[in-house]
Amino acid sequence: MSSPVATLPQAASETRGPTMAGLPWYCFAVVLGAACIPVGALWDISWHSTIGRDSFWNPAHIVIYLGGVVPGLSCGWLVLKTTFWGTPEEKGRSVGFIGFQGPLGAWITIWGALAMLFSAPFDNWWHDAYGLDVAILSPPHTLLAMGMYAVATGALLQVLSWQNRTTARARMLGSRLFVFTAGVLLAMATIIVTEKSYPNHQHTGLFYKIACGIFPMYLALVSRASSSKWGATGAAATYTAIELLMLWGLPLFHAVPKLAPIYNPVDHMVPPPFPLLVIVPAVAIDLIMRRLGDRKGPARDWATSALIAVAFLGLFLPTQWFFSEFMLSPGSDNWFFAGGNHWPFFTRPGKHLSQFWSLDTDPLTLAAVGAALALAFVKSRIGLALGSWMSRVQR
Amino acid sequence: MIPLNTSRPQPFGIRGFFSRRLLALLCLACLCVVARAHVGNPNVYLEAEAGPYQARVIIQPPPVVPGLAQIHVRLLRGHPQKVAVLPARWDTGRKGSPPPDEAKPVPGETNLYTASLWLMNSGAYSVFVDLVGPSKTETIIVPLNSLATRRLGMSPVMGWAFALFGAGLFVALVVLVGAAVRESVVPPGEKPSQRRRLLGRVAMAVATVAAGSLLLIGRSWWNDVDGDFRRNKLYRTSPLESSVGSGADGPTLEMKFGPPPPRPRDTTPLIPDHGKIMHAFLAREPALDAFAHLHPTSVGKGEFRSLLPPLPPGTYRIYADVTRESGFTETFVSSLEMKDAVPAANPFRPGDADDAWLLPEGAAPAGDTFPLPGGFKLVWARPELRAGVETVLRFKAATAEGAPVLLEPYLEMYGHAVIMREDGSVFTHLHPSGTYSVASQKMFLKREPDAASVRPAKDVVCGRPDEDLLFPCEFPKPGAYRVWVQVKIRGRILTAVFRASVAEPGLPR
Numbered sequence: 001m002s003s004p005v006a007t008l009p010q011a012a013s014e015t016r017g018p019t020m021a022g023l024p025w026y027c028f029a030v031v032l033g034a035a036c037i038p039v040g041a042l043w044d045i046s047w048h049s050t051i052g053r054d055s056f057w058n059p060a061h062i063v064i065y066l067g068g069v070v071p072g073l074s075c076g077w078l079v080l081k082t083t084f085w086g087t088p089e090e091k092g093r094s095v096g097f098i099g100f101q102g103p104l105g106a107w108i109t110i111w112g113a114l115a116m117l118f119s120a121p122f123d124n125w126w127h128d129a130y131g132l133d134v135a136i137l138s139p140p141h142t143l144l145a146m147g148m149y150a151v152a153t154g155a156l157l158q159v160l161s162w163q164n165r166t167t168a169r170a171r172m173l174g175s176r177l178f179v180f181t182a183g184v185l186l187a188m189a190t191i192i193v194t195e196k197s198y199p200n201h202q203h204t205g206l207f208y209k210i211a212c213g214i215f216p217m218y219l220a221l222v223s224r225a226s227s228s229k230w231g232a233t234g235a236a237a238t239y240t241a242i243e244l245l246m247l248w249g250l251p252l253f254h255a256v257p258k259l260a261p262i263y264n265p266v267d268h269m270v271p272p273p274f275p276l277l278v279i280v281p282a283v284a285i286d287l288i289m290r291r292l293g294d295r296k297g298p299a300r301d302w303a304t305s306a307l308i309a310v311a312f313l314g315l316f317l318p319t320q321w322f323f324s325e326f327m328l329s330p331g332s333d334n335w336f337f338a339g340g341n342h343w344p345f346f347t348r349p350g351k352h353l354s355q356f357w358s359l360d361t362d363p364l365t366l367a368a369v370g371a372a373l374a375l376a377f378v379k380s381r382i383g384l385a386l387g388s389w390m391s392r393v394q395r
Numbered sequence: 396m397i398p399l400n401t402s403r404p405q406p407f408g409i410r411g412f413f414s415r416r417l418l419a420l421l422c423l424a425c426l427c428v429v430a431r432a433h434v435g436n437p438n439v440y441l442e443a444e445a446g447p448y449q450a451r452v453i454i455q456p457p458p459v460v461p462g463l464a465q466i467h468v469r470l471l472r473g474h475p476q477k478v479a480v481l482p483a484r485w486d487t488g489r490k491g492s493p494p495p496d497e498a499k500p501v502p503g504e505t506n507l508y509t510a511s512l513w514l515m516n517s518g519a520y521s522v523f524v525d526l527v528g529p530s531k532t533e534t535i536i537v538p539l540n541s542l543a544t545r546r547l548g549m550s551p552v553m554g555w556a557f558a559l560f561g562a563g564l565f566v567a568l569v570v571l572v573g574a575a576v577r578e579s580v581v582p583p584g585e586k587p588s589q590r591r592r593l594l595g596r597v598a599m600a601v602a603t604v605a606a607g608s609l610l611l612i613g614r615s616w617w618n619d620v621d622g623d624f625r626r627n628k629l630y631r632t633s634p635l636e637s638s639v640g641s642g643a644d645g646p647t648l649e650m651k652f653g654p655p656p657p658r659p660r661d662t663t664p665l666i667p668d669h670g671k672i673m674h675a676f677l678a679r680e681p682a683l684d685a686f687a688h689l690h691p692t693s694v695g696k697g698e699f700r701s702l703l704p705p706l707p708p709g710t711y712r713i714y715a716d717v718t719r720e721s722g723f724t725e726t727f728v729s730s731l732e733m734k735d736a737v738p739a740a741n742p743f744r745p746g747d748a749d750d751a752w753l754l755p756e757g758a759a760p761a762g763d764t765f766p767l768p769g770g771f772k773l774v775w776a777r778p779e780l781r782a783g784v785e786t787v788l789r790f791k792a793a794t795a796e797g798a799p800v801l802l803e804p805y806l807e808m809y810g811h812a813v814i815m816r817e818d819g820s821v822f823t824h825l826h827p828s829g830t831y832s833v834a835s836q837k838m839f840l841k842r843e844p845d846a847a848s849v850r851p852a853k854d855v856v857c858g859r860p861d862e863d864l865l866f867p868c869e870f871p872k873p874g875a876y877r878v879w880v881q882v883k884i885r886g887r888i889l890t891a892v893f894r895a896s897v898a899e900p901g902l903p904r
Contacts, residue, residue: 053513092584095574097567104571104579111567118560121553129547130624131459132513139617157579165583259513260492261484346515392580 023173026074027162030109030155031181033070035242037148038187040064042246042272045194049270049344052259054132064148071151072113075106093165093395104395105157112150119144137192145192152188156181160225161393175227182222182231183238189214190239190276198273199339200357202324205368208317211276212376216312217383219282220305223289224387232289236282243275247338257345264347271338274327280319281312301384308384309376313369328354433830434714434726435821436814436871437544440785441829445533448473448526451829451867452537453785459543460628461515468498468524469785470506477527478508484541485519485721488842495525514541517628517659519722521839536843538722538835542630542659546621565606572602627658633697635729637713644702644744646737648675648689650715650729652697663720665693668834669806671749673699674716674824676813677731679709679755683817683877686890687752691715702746705739707755714815714822722835726822749806751881751888765891770795771884773891776863780897782873788812788866790891792882802864805883807833810864813879814895821876825866870897 040063047060055061079102082090086101094101123140159181163174190197193210201207223232250269257266285308292304326332332339343353362368439454449472455465466480481495498508514520524535549557577595581587587595634653639646665672671690679685685706691699699715711731718724763775776789790810792800802809814823823830870876876895881888 052515089583095578097570097574104575107571107574111564111571114567115564118557118564122557125547125549125553129459129549130620131457131543131628132461132515139613139620142613161579256493258493259515260482261487261516262491262493263487265491389580394582395579 023177024162026078026106027155027159027174027177029074030071030105030151030158031177031184033067033074034152034155034181035184036063036067036070037152038184038191038242039246040067041148041188041191042243043250045191045272046246046250046269049342049346050255050257050266050268052257052345068113068116068147068151071109071155072116075102075109075113075154078102078106079110093161095395103158103161104393105154105159105161107154108157109151109154112147112152112154115147115150116144117147119147137195145188148188149185152181152185156185157390157393160390161395163227164391164393171227175231176234179222179226179228179231179234180238182218182226182235183242186215186218186235186239186278187242189218190243194272197276198342198357199324199327200353200355202320203356203364204358204362205364205372206358206362207320208313208364208368208372209375211316211320212309212313212372213379215278215281215316216285216308216376217379217386219278219285219312220289220308220380220383221387221390223286224384225390229290230283230286232282232285233279236279240275240279243272247271247274248335251335251338251341259345262345264343264345264349266345270344271342273342274332274337274339277319277323278316281315284311284315301388302381305377305380305384308380309373312376312380313373317369324356328356433823434728434819435816436823436830436869438869438871439537439539439829439831440825440867440869441535441537441831442471442865442867443535443828444472445526445535446473446531447528448475448533450524450526450535451785452522452524452535453869454522454537454539456539456541457514458545459547460517460541461513463511464514464522464539464541466498466510466512466522466524467501468508470508470526473526473528475526475528475533477525479525479527480510480512481523481525482512482514482520483523483839484516485521485723485839485842488839489523492523495523517541517543517630518661519719519724519835521722521836536836536839538724538831538839540630540723543624543628544630546625546629565610568606569599569602573599626656630659631656632725632727635713635715635727637711637729637731639703639731639733640700642700642702644746646703647746648677648691648701648703648731650675650691650699650701650713652727661719661721661723663723665717666720666834666838668716668718668724668832669808671747671806672717675699675701676714676716676822676824677706677711677752678815678877679707679711680819682755683815684755685709685711685753686813686879686892687750688811688813688879688881688890689750689752690747692747701750703733703737704745704750704752705737705743705754706733706752708733708736712819714824716824716832718832718834718838720838722832722838724832724835726824728819728822749888751890753879753890753892761894763893765880765893766795767792767884767889767891769884769887769889771800771889773880773882773889775878775893777893777895780870780895781900782870782897783900785867785869788868788878790864790866790880792864792884800884803883803886805881805888809882810866811881812866812868814868814870815877815879816872817875817877821871823868825868827865829867870895873897873899 040060043063044060047058048054079100082094082102083100091101095104095107097107119140122143126138126140156178159174159177163171163178166174196210197207218235219232222235228234250271253269254267255269288304288307288311327337327339340353437456442451448470451469451471453467457463468478478498479495480498481492483489483492496510496512498510501507501509518541520539520541522537522539524537526533573595576598577587577591581591633655636651636653638649640649672693673691675689675691677687687704687706689701691701694700711733713729713731715727763777765773767773772793772795774791774793778786780786792802794800805811808826810827812825815821874897876897878893878895880891
């Protein structure tokens with residue numbers, strides 16, 4: 001429940017002084033914490049692909065835990081402070097939950113941290129029951145991913161609510177932080193579907209359905225909610241930067257497998273595959289939103305969604321189609337693209353690694369393109385709706 | 396002795412609280428065919444001499460794959476500078492394995508080392524145990540099967556804890572969605588309007604449906620994973636049908652394999668173990684008063700045949716051991732209904748010269764001494780037997796007067812033993828060198844390019860003819876057991892049988 005105080009002006013403390021100082025400390029804490037999640041997750045996947053042997057306290061896990069613990073504790077403290085020692089202004093911009101008060105984003109972050117915590121014993125039991133998983137997707141991992149998403153979404157909302165309440169000058173920093181956090185979310189979304197987005201899958205229908213099911217929503221959302229004109233591009237650039245950081249950074253470290261059987265004897269940390277070129281349709285989406293997206297309204301949003309869907313698939317499909325051909329060619333076998341270097345030690349080497357997969361069972365047909373387009377349309381519309389809501393979030 | 400804390404029965408059935416009865420039924424169906432080399436007794440024992448060392452290696456394979464195997468190395472002679480262990484899959488060998496791990500000394504023990512190793516795939520593995528000395532490293536190869544052998548239930552406490560926490564997350568999610576719609580866009584300090592409150596309630600209803608749908612999807616996914624585990628990962632043998640046939644030389648044991656389960660599956664050809672392609676052990680139910688160790692031969696694809704010795708009628712439990720080229724070993728379980736006694740030809744010529752059997756008139760186990768034909772006896776120095784605890788079964792062959800008798804090799808060994816729980820749930824075929832397959836060990840040895848450095852240690856593999864017959868092993872669970880021991884004295888294969896009562900771990904017998 002909201003505090004029954006009168007309407008308050010924008011908090012002076014949020015608008016005064018240099019922009020960096022104006023941003024509340026917890027915004028930095030939750031955003032940096034959230035950024036730990038994709039970095040830790042990519043590192044962890046690399047660890048499993050390179051070394052194999054795992055422990056609760058391996059460095060990659062610790063980075064992931066930081067991504068839950070730092071935002072979770074920060075938001076927990078924020079809720080306690082707002083509830084028991086908060087000023088009327090702070091209580092006025094909070095949301096009530098079972099007698100406690102705190103920003104909506106803080107509540108979502110706390111929920112995410114608890115889900116991450118709960119997923120740990122669940123995952124442990126899962127390993128005991130079905131064996132240590134070598135797949136990314138499993139029910140406990142999905143719960144963990146939901147928790148991670150919630151942490152990052154909570155961070156996003158906290159930055160947004162601050163951005164939406166503050167002055168135009170300070171707004172720029174909030175907008176940048178928001179775009180960065182959206183990029184973090186985008187990176188997390190792509191990690192979950194890593195196994196279905198190898199270059200070898202990029203001539204199948206499923207890959208483009210997955211891409212259309214994920215990216216248009218994020219890109220439309222961030223483009224609308226951000227006060228930056230290049231919100232979607234910025235988010236896609238952040239995602240690309242995180243992936244490239246890991247792609248170029250991880251192989252610098254020597255490591256060898258510690259599990260048998262070793263079919264692919266690697267001698268360095270295995271990098272993730274080259275990032276998807278989402279930045280290409282992201283630029284187009286920002287351009288569309290600059291022309292059409294600012295003027296809101298249901299009919300206009302439906303039309304904008306259709307345009308975003310066509311632009312996304314129209315650019316993403318040919319880009320990725322031809323780029324994947326290059327990625328499977330010997331030309332990509334270098335440090336920059338890591339074309340053939342991302343395979344784990346337990347992958348049997350062979351010609352199939354440089355071939356497209358599932359072309360006989362799931363070719364990219366017109367029907368598949370139609371389904372992907374429909375998905376992109378619906379998800380774009382959802383993204384615009386969420387973006388509209390986010391641009392109005394005050395608490 | 397190491398309390399190995401082995402595969403105790405898991406609380407069964409509450410995989411979540413979703414589909415208890417369905418799971419129970421499915422598991423009951425699986426129970427008939429879930430088996431492995433050595434039924435109900437997954438731990439592998441191997442005792443070997445290697446250079447100046449003698450060691451007993453005990454491996455507890457994980458119940459699911461990938462999983463952690465526990466390896467214990469007990470030095471019986473010699474003190475290497477370091478003990479290192481390494482798992483290798485049959486198709487990659489040591490070449491496709493990481494550097495070995497050092498086994499750590501167990502605190503409080505002077506000669507025991509232990510390590511945990513991950514087994515990542517199903518199939519035939521071996522563990523290389525390196526005994527590193529000042530000038531030379533001696534290696535012992537221990538073959539084992541890497542298999543998922545059980546489904547883990549969820550304890551009620553854990554089930555309720557998960558349910559409560561999950562319900563808490565569910566409710567919190569719904570309430571948060573309501574709060575987001577009701578208050579998030581209301582300017583600071585203002586109360587939400589009546590319309591926003593109404594919208595908040597609607598959002599909560601929608602969130603309840605959406606989160607509930609997600610839960611249902613999650614349940615379905617979990618069931619799919621569980622079904623895939625049962626169908627494709629939980630190890631099962633092919634069904635084996637046994638019947639009595641009629642051959643030119645008399646009644647025969649006819650064995651026919653049914654279609655193999657889809658996965659996990661090893662399709663490498665069978666290889667002889669102790670010179671025989673199959674070792675079939677028959678015990679008459681329920682008294683276990685007639686026993687036979689036969690060696691059926693292949694007579695067609697998936698079909699085996701053996702001449703039956705003069706056994707009495709009844710229902711026989713059959714365990715058939717085979718070894719594959721990969722090193723994978725399997726024990727098939729079957730049942731044979733024998734309506735009529737097998738007529739005893741005079742003289743009876745067994746189908747295989749190494750076939751041996753024990754008839755009811757000679758199979759009354761009593762005490763620790765079993766009288767053998769020809770004026771011999773086999774004496775068991777019976778230890779206290781506790782479930783899941785490393786033990787050594789020590790037997791001595793002697794004349795009726797107690798003079799020692801020289802044993803002769805029988806199937807490349809100086810003794811063979813079979814441990815069977817009276818209810819049939821445990822079956823182990825073992826030798827003085829342990830419970831592993833010798834043929835499997837030979838295959839791993841053969842595949843190693845640096846095999847010269849690995850010693851098969853023949854004298855230990857075959858036991859010692861002039862000393863007591865020792866069988867390192869373990870009884871996996873408490874209960875009444877039967878132990879058959881087979882030796883060869885003066886050209887004749889003799890079988891003795893003993894009763895064994897195994898106590899709960901940690902309790903006196």
